[in-house]
Amino acid sequence: MKENLFDIKDKVVVMTGACGVLGGTIVKYFASQGAKVVLLDLERASSIGEALVKEIAAEGGEAMFLATNVLDKQVLEENYHEVMARFGKVDVLLNAAGGNMASATVPPDKTIFDLDVDAVKRVTELNLFGTIIPTMVFARAMAESCRGSIINFASESALRPLTRVAGYGVAKAAVANWTKYLCAELAIKFGEGIRVNAIAPGFLLTNQNRALLTNEDGSLTDRSHTILAHTPFGRFLEPDELVGTLHYLASDASKAVTGTVCVVDGGFDAFSI
Numbered sequence: 001m002k003e004n005l006f007d008i009k010d011k012v013v014v015m016t017g018a019c020g021v022l023g024g025t026i027v028k029y030f031a032s033q034g035a036k037v038v039l040l041d042l043e044r045a046s047s048i049g050e051a052l053v054k055e056i057a058a059e060g061g062e063a064m065f066l067a068t069n070v071l072d073k074q075v076l077e078e079n080y081h082e083v084m085a086r087f088g089k090v091d092v093l094l095n096a097a098g099g100n101m102a103s104a105t106v107p108p109d110k111t112i113f114d115l116d117v118d119a120v121k122r123v124t125e126l127n128l129f130g131t132i133i134p135t136m137v138f139a140r141a142m143a144e145s146c147r148g149s150i151i152n153f154a155s156e157s158a159l160r161p162l163t164r165v166a167g168y169g170v171a172k173a174a175v176a177n178w179t180k181y182l183c184a185e186l187a188i189k190f191g192e193g194i195r196v197n198a199i200a201p202g203f204l205l206t207n208q209n210r211a212l213l214t215n216e217d218g219s220l221t222d223r224s225h226t227i228l229a230h231t232p233f234g235r236f237l238e239p240d241e242l243v244g245t246l247h248y249l250a251s252d253a254s255k256a257v258t259g260t261v262c263v264v265d266g267g268f269d270a271f272s273i
């Protein structure tokens with residue numbers, strides 16, 4: 001029988017930001033494929049994390065939740081030792097902790113001269129350093145085994161700057177750049193078994209951006225109509241439409257793929273007129 005390149009059974013998948021809008025769908029999917037999943041998120045998300053762990057166990061899967069802070073190397077080191085004590089390896093690291101911050105945007109009634117620089121620093125710290133620091137901790141296991149797949153969460157705004165979204169776009173563009181830098185750095189020093197890629201999701205209608213994309217009566221805002229007019233699919237994406245790409249990047253099916261930023265966006269990035 002031919003080898004199944006997509007087999008991820010028993011792989012240890014560590015995900016930061018695992019209790020967020022996308023995280024729940026993603027960790028349940030990986031667990032359903034036989035991966036052992038480690039959910040890392042802030043202490044305040046622990047009830048969501050524990051509920052996800054129970055849900056996964058009820059389906060016969062294996063998962064653990066650990067409270068963390070992706071900006072605190074000391075806490076991440078403690079997480080790392082717990083993961084290694086339980087599973088003995090890290091095969092996949094999903095750096096998903098991140099997100100936009102309203103204070104780091106420039107709304108229509110303001111200009112660049114009103115930009116809150118501290119907020120731009122905060123959103124950059126979370127999205128960029130919240131990707132770099134967990135990698136410095138968890139990729140150690142990959143360096144020892146010379147195997148692993150790191151998948152960073154970029155965004156459409158990393159590739160196509162979006163009006164209003166000043167800080168987040170800059171931060172995600174830096175995540176995309178770091179992804180390419182790191183792919184070379186790790187392959188040169190530790191061999192081709194360690195790969196680094198990013199996913200750049202397009203527009204999803206989630207609780208996080210509902211206020212920006214829908215009016216109080218549920219109808220779409222002008223910004224939504226503009227987005228959809230620029231999306232060949234003509235619709236928003238669903239969280240479960242990301243999992244196939246993540247599975248591919250996590251598995252040996254993509255074993256020669258490193259340093260890519262995979263857009264999953266219904267064609268938004270490619271579309272002009």
Ligand code: NAD
Nearest residue numbers: 017019020021022042069070096097098099153155201204
């Ligand atoms: P989300 O806000 O729902 O979840 C993010 C999670 O990160 C939360 O559970 C939060 O508690 C956690 N987190 C925040 N700060 C943290 C810290 N310091 N340490 C550890 N955990 C922390 O976001 P999401 O929609 O699930 O998005 C996940 C990733 O995908 C983010 O990086 C986001 O920027 C990116 N993304 C999302 C979308 C979208 O439409 N949802 C689109 C493109 C990219």
